[in-house]
Amino acid sequence: MNIIPVTKDLSLKRTIDQGTADQRQAVSEILQSVRSNGDEAVRQYTKQFDHVDLQDTLVTEAELEAAYASVTEDMLAIIREAIENIQDFHQRQVQQTWMTTKEDGTILGQKVTTLDAAGVYVPGGRAAYPSSILMNVIPAQVAGVKRIVMTSPPQQDGKLSDIVLVTAHELGVEEIHKIGGAQAIGALAYGTETMKPVDKIVGPGNIFVALAKQLVFGTVDIDMIAGPSEVAVLADETGNPSYIAADMLSQAEHDPMSSAVLVTDDRTLAEAVSREVTEQLQTLPKKEIAEASINDFGAIYLAESFEEAIDAINELAAEHLEIHAAHPWDVLPKIRHAGAIFLGEYSSEPVGDYFAGPNHVLPTNGTARFSSPLNVEDFTKKSSIISYSKQALEANGKKIAAFARLEDLEAHARAVEKRLEADNG
Amino acid sequence: MNIIPVTKDLSLKRTIDQGTADQRQAVSEILQSVRSNGDEAVRQYTKQFDHVDLQDTLVTEAELEAAYASVTEDMLAIIREAIENIQDFHQRQVQQTWMTTKEDGTILGQKVTTLDAAGVYVPGGRAAYPSSILMNVIPAQVAGVKRIVMTSPPQQDGKLSDIVLVTAHELGVEEIHKIGGAQAIGALAYGTETMKPVDKIVGPGNIFVALAKQLVFGTVDIDMIAGPSEVAVLADETGNPSYIAADMLSQAEHDPMSSAVLVTDDRTLAEAVSREVTEQLQTLPKKEIAEASINDFGAIYLAESFEEAIDAINELAAEHLEIHAAHPWDVLPKIRHAGAIFLGEYSSEPVGDYFAGPNHVLPTNGTARFSSPLNVEDFTKKSSIISYSKQALEANGKKIAAFARLEDLEAHARAVEKRLEADNG
Numbered sequence: 042m043n044i045i046p047v048t049k050d051l052s053l054k055r056t057i058d059q060g061t062a063d064q065r066q067a068v069s070e071i072l073q074s075v076r077s078n079g080d081e082a083v084r085q086y087t088k089q090f091d092h093v094d095l096q097d098t099l100v101t102e103a104e105l106e107a108a109y110a111s112v113t114e115d116m117l118a119i120i121r122e123a124i125e126n127i128q129d130f131h132q133r134q135v136q137q138t139w140m141t142t143k144e145d146g147t148i149l150g151q152k153v154t155t156l157d158a159a160g161v162y163v164p165g166g167r168a169a170y171p172s173s174i175l176m177n178v179i180p181a182q183v184a185g186v187k188r189i190v191m192t193s194p195p196q197q198d199g200k201l202s203d204i205v206l207v208t209a210h211e212l213g214v215e216e217i218h219k220i221g222g223a224q225a226i227g228a229l230a231y232g233t234e235t236m237k238p239v240d241k242i243v244g245p246g247n248i249f250v251a252l253a254k255q256l257v258f259g260t261v262d263i264d265m266i267a268g269p270s271e272v273a274v275l276a277d278e279t280g281n282p283s284y285i286a287a288d289m290l291s292q293a294e295h296d297p298m299s300s301a302v303l304v305t306d307d308r309t310l311a312e313a314v315s316r317e318v319t320e321q322l323q324t325l326p327k328k329e330i331a332e333a334s335i336n337d338f339g340a341i342y343l344a345e346s347f348e349e350a351i352d353a354i355n356e357l358a359a360e361h362l363e364i365h366a367a368h369p370w371d372v373l374p375k376i377r378h379a380g381a382i383f384l385g386e387y388s389s390e391p392v393g394d395y396f397a398g399p400n401h402v403l404p405t406n407g408t409a410r411f412s413s414p415l416n417v418e419d420f421t422k423k424s425s426i427i428s429y430s431k432q433a434l435e436a437n438g439k440k441i442a443a444f445a446r447l448e449d450l451e452a453h454a455r456a457v458e459k460r461l462e463a464d465n466g
Numbered sequence: 467m468n469i470i471p472v473t474k475d476l477s478l479k480r481t482i483d484q485g486t487a488d489q490r491q492a493v494s495e496i497l498q499s500v501r502s503n504g505d506e507a508v509r510q511y512t513k514q515f516d517h518v519d520l521q522d523t524l525v526t527e528a529e530l531e532a533a534y535a536s537v538t539e540d541m542l543a544i545i546r547e548a549i550e551n552i553q554d555f556h557q558r559q560v561q562q563t564w565m566t567t568k569e570d571g572t573i574l575g576q577k578v579t580t581l582d583a584a585g586v587y588v589p590g591g592r593a594a595y596p597s598s599i600l601m602n603v604i605p606a607q608v609a610g611v612k613r614i615v616m617t618s619p620p621q622q623d624g625k626l627s628d629i630v631l632v633t634a635h636e637l638g639v640e641e642i643h644k645i646g647g648a649q650a651i652g653a654l655a656y657g658t659e660t661m662k663p664v665d666k667i668v669g670p671g672n673i674f675v676a677l678a679k680q681l682v683f684g685t686v687d688i689d690m691i692a693g694p695s696e697v698a699v700l701a702d703e704t705g706n707p708s709y710i711a712a713d714m715l716s717q718a719e720h721d722p723m724s725s726a727v728l729v730t731d732d733r734t735l736a737e738a739v740s741r742e743v744t745e746q747l748q749t750l751p752k753k754e755i756a757e758a759s760i761n762d763f764g765a766i767y768l769a770e771s772f773e774e775a776i777d778a779i780n781e782l783a784a785e786h787l788e789i790h791a792a793h794p795w796d797v798l799p800k801i802r803h804a805g806a807i808f809l810g811e812y813s814s815e816p817v818g819d820y821f822a823g824p825n826h827v828l829p830t831n832g833t834a835r836f837s838s839p840l841n842v843e844d845f846t847k848k849s850s851i852i853s854y855s856k857q858a859l860e861a862n863g864k865k866i867a868a869f870a871r872l873e874d875l876e877a878h879a880r881a882v883e884k885r886l887e888a889d890n891g
Contacts, residue, residue: 147822149823204872391870427809448596
C-alpha cells in the first residue's frame, strides 16, 4: 500500500448505487402490482425471479425443526451466547416515558411507545448472514415489538437455508415468509391477504430491495440504505502492524467497494502495516476481493502529529474506527464521528460483528456525522404529552392568543379565549 | 358536518405532493448548479426567483437591530417566555453517554455526540412563523450544536421580515443567510465559498424546498417531509362541544388540506359539535380555508363504545390528539399512536403550538405509527464503544472466529486468531 500524507479531502464517500432507470421502473411496477393483487402478484414474481412456485409462503414448524440437523451443538451454543450478549447490550438502550409537573397543574411529558409491527428482510444466497438476523431482530424484540415478520427469498428447493431458519427460531421469530426482492418489500409495506403490513422495514438487500425500500418510505419507516463497509484505524507508534493489517483485511474481504484506511503519525508503523497487508493478503481465500478493495479504497495516511491524525479520523467519519494507541481512552473524548469505536489492540473489529453485543448495523459513507447504529429506539417512537389545568390556561391564555394573532391564526386565538371567557362568565 | 359510523379504513392519509417531473428536474438542476458554482449560482437564482440581486447574503447586525422597532415589548416578553418554556422541555430530552463493564475487562457503551452543524430553513412570506423558528432552532441548541445556519428567502426589499430577524436574534442565531428555495438547500448541503456545509437540514418549505431536501438526503440528514396538519379529538359525553369545535377549526384554518376529526361514543355530543363547527365557522377570517378543510378532510365519527373510539384513534395515528373525557389520564395508557397528546378540556391544541414547551414539529399523515416529534436526539448521534481486554479475547476469541467462518469470512477469523496465537507464543 502507498503511504500518503493526510490531505484536505479524506472523504470515504463512494457513490451509492441508485439503480438504473429500468431498475427503478421495474421496482415501481412490482410494488404497484403487489399493492393491487396481493399474494397472487407475490407468487408470480417468486416464480419469475426465484424459479419456484409456492402455494404457501409461510415457513412451517417442520421446516424449522429439520434445519437443526445441519447446525452443530457447538455452533448453536455460540449463537445462543451471542444472542445473550446482544440482548444484554440493547436492553440498556430502552428509554423511559417521563413527565414533569408544575404547581399550577401543568403536566408535560414524553411517552415512549413501541412500534406495532416490524419487518426484517434477510437476503438469500451467500449474503444470508445469521449475524445480520440477530442484529436486526434483537433491537425490535428488546423494544417490545409484538409482531416481527421475516422475509427471505426461497432457494430453488423452495426452502430457506438451514442457518437462517435456525437463527430465526432461536430468536423466537414465528412469522417467516419465503419471499424476497421488491415483492417482499411491497408485501411488508402494503400487506397481502396472508400478511398484514408492518410499520418499519429493516435489513440489507440487493439493489431491487434497496430501491423498493426507498419507494415505500413514508408508508412505512425504513432503516438507512447501507453503503459498502469501512474501517479506519487510528494508531500511534505502539500499534501492532500485524493486528492492524489483519483487521484492515477483514474489512476488505467483504466487498471490492469496502474501504480500509490507516491514519498514523508514525512512519515506521505505516511502512510495517503496508508490508503486513501485502503479506497477509496472499493466503486469504477472498484474496481477489480484498485486493481490489485495498487497491481502490484502501489508504495509509501519514499525519504530522497525532492531533492531525485525530482530525483526519473525524473527517473520515468511518463506520468502524479502531484506536491502537498507548492510551486509547485518552483519545476517545476527541472522537466526534464514527459508527462504532474499538479501543485497544484486543478489540479487533470482528469482535463487534457477531458477539460483543453492540449492533453491527452502522452508518456508512460518512453518515456517522449524523447517524447512529441500529438501536432499540429505532423500534419505538415518542408522543408529547400536554396537560394544562384551568389555572395554567388562565395564567397563560392571553399570551398564547397574542402569539397566535402574531402568526395571523385567529381561530387558534379564539380556541384559547373561549376557555377564558367561560371562566369569566 | 355529517356524523358517520366508525368505519374500517379511517386512515387520514392524504397524497403528499411529490412534485411534477418538471419540478423535480428543475430542483435537480438548481442543486447541481449550486454544487458546481457556489455563491454565483445562488445569486443568480435569487435574482431569478426572489427578484433581488444580493452581493452579500449574510444578515448584518444593523438589520437585526432595526427589526426590533416593529415588535412590541409585550410581544417580545411573550416570545422570551415561550423560548424559556421550550428550552426547559427540550433540556429533559438530553441523553447521556453510558457504559457497562465486566470483570474480565470488557467495556461496552454508547457515546452521544452532537452534530457539528445544522441548517434551519425558514420559509418566506406569510409562512414565516416565528414559532417554527423556535421549534427548529431550540432542540439543536439544547443538543449543543455549535453552528446553526438559518436561511430564508429575501423579500423584495432584500431583507427578511422583522419578526423572523427578531426571533432569530432572541435565540442567538448568528449566521443568517438571505437565500431561499432549492438554492438554499443546495448551499446548506454542499457549501459555497461563503457558507460551510451543515450536517442536517430542518424546517418547512414549499414543494421546491421539499424536493431539494429529498435529493440531498444522504449527503446530509433531513427532518421528515411534513404533510398537512391534523387534529383528532377523542371525546366522551363530558366533552364541551364549543371547545372541541373551536379546536377543530383552529386546525382547519391552516390549510384546505388540513384535517380535523372527532371520534366519540356520544351522539348528543357529536350533534352539538357539528352545530358548533358550522356556527363558529361563520365569523372566522380564514373561513374559506377552514370550510374547505372541514368539508374535504373533516369528519365526526360515532363509535358504539368508548373502547371502539380509542381503537379508531389509534388507527388514525393523528399528528395532534385531544382527549376530552371525564378521566383523560385513564385513557392515556391506551393511546398507541399520536404525535402529541393533549389531555383535558383546558389543553387546547394551540397551547402546544407556541408556548407550553413540547415541539410542534410532529409526524403527520399516519406516520405517528413510527415517527416522533422533533427532538434533541435528532441533533445528536451515537457511537458504539467496544473495548475487549486480553482476558476477554482469550475467553471468547475462538467462538468469534467460529462465527466468522460460519459466515465464510476467513479474514475476520484470522484477525481474531492472530491475537490468540501471539498470546500462546
